[in-house]
Amino acid sequence: MRAQEIAMQRSHQQVDTLHLLNALVRQEDSIVPSLLAHIGVAVDALQSKIELELDRLPKSVTQTQFGQFYLSPELGKVLEKSTRIAHTMKDDLISTEHFLLSLMHIPSKAKELLVALDVAEEKVLTALAELRGSQHVTDLEPES
Numbered sequence: 001m002r003a004q005e006i007a008m009q010r011s012h013q014q015v016d017t018l019h020l021l022n023a024l025v026r027q028e029d030s031i032v033p034s035l036l037a038h039i040g041v042a043v044d045a046l047q048s049k050i051e052l053e054l055d056r057l058p059k060s061v062t063q064t065q066f067g068q069f070y071l072s073p074e075l076g077k078v079l080e081k082s083t084r085i086a087h088t089m090k091d092d093l094i095s096t097e098h099f100l101l102s103l104m105h106i107p108s109k110a111k112e113l114l115v116a117l118d119v120a121e122e123k124v125l126t127a128l129a130e131l132r133g134s135q136h137v138t139d140l141e142p143e144s
Contacts, residue, residue: 002027004069011059016072017110018057021103022050030096031131038127041117049113074108081105097128 002023007015024032025047033043071079081102086094103110104121 003075006054007069010054010057012054012057012069013060014057014070014072015075016057017074017078017103017106017108018050018053018113020075020078020099021110021113022047022054024096024100025050027096031128032096032100034131035097035100035124035127036119038131039119039123041119046113046117049116050110053109053113072108074106074110077106078102078108097124097132100124 003019004015006019006022007013012019024030025036025043027033036043036046078099079102082094082098085101086092086098089098091098101121101124104114104119104124105111
């Protein structure tokens with residue numbers, strides 16, 4: 001939902017992987033910023049790079065109403081992959097870390113930014129194990 005709000009605020013008609021990554025990095029009560037910081041990513045620098053890339057996306061000349069957005073094909077693939085990752089990790093629900101991990105699998109501008117900052121799946125999984133231990137996502141608010 002937050003990714004869609006970001007797209008709307010920027011007059012983007014399509015919700016893309018960059019919008020999702022932006023939402024994940026900005027979400028203060030999420031594990032994603034902690035995971036990224038734990039593996040040595042300068043989260044503020046990543047946020048700046050995301051903002052620059054979002055500025056490059058085409059803007060709609062007409063006002064887009066809330067709910068009237070298209071998902072980019074890449075974002076659709078990320079959402080599908082997130083479901084598979086959650087299942088593989090034996091989590092009952094899809095959470096923010098599943099979205100982050102899936103962004104690393106699907107070719108997109110978001111993946112390019114993560115790769116450029118040396119964000120690798122193995123590092124994220126190691127940090128996730130250190131931060132969340134053996135807990136599984138079984139609650140609608142897993143970060144609480």
